[in-house]
Amino acid sequence: MKARVHVSLKPGVLDPQGAAVAHALGTLGFEGVKGVRQGKVLDLDLDETDPEAARAQVDAMCRQLLANTVVETWRVEILN
Structure with missing residues (x-):
């Protein structure tokens, strides 16, 4: 199963890279x-075959490693 995670800064958090690009x-x-x-x-390529279990697993990954929960939010897409 494949999952895609979109990580972005929370509203109100300064984004110096975004400002430089602008x-x-x-x-x-x-x-x-x-x-x-x-x-x-x-x-992410996952061994998991159940979409809900995959979503929960990826959400846990985000909370523990993939996102900085203080300043970032994330959205998980299960692709197949």
Whole structure:
């Protein structure tokens, strides 16, 4: 089974990388970009065959390692 995890900063947490990207886009002539929030995507290949068990397993992974629970949120997609 495959899972995809989208990790992003919580609202209100400063995002210096996003601000740098927004600034760079402006200097390249891409006008109208008011803000950028950056994050990460992780694709996992799991042995688990039950979608709900896989979701619970990946959620536990996020809480323990894949996300900084203080400043980040995550969303889990079970792909198959």
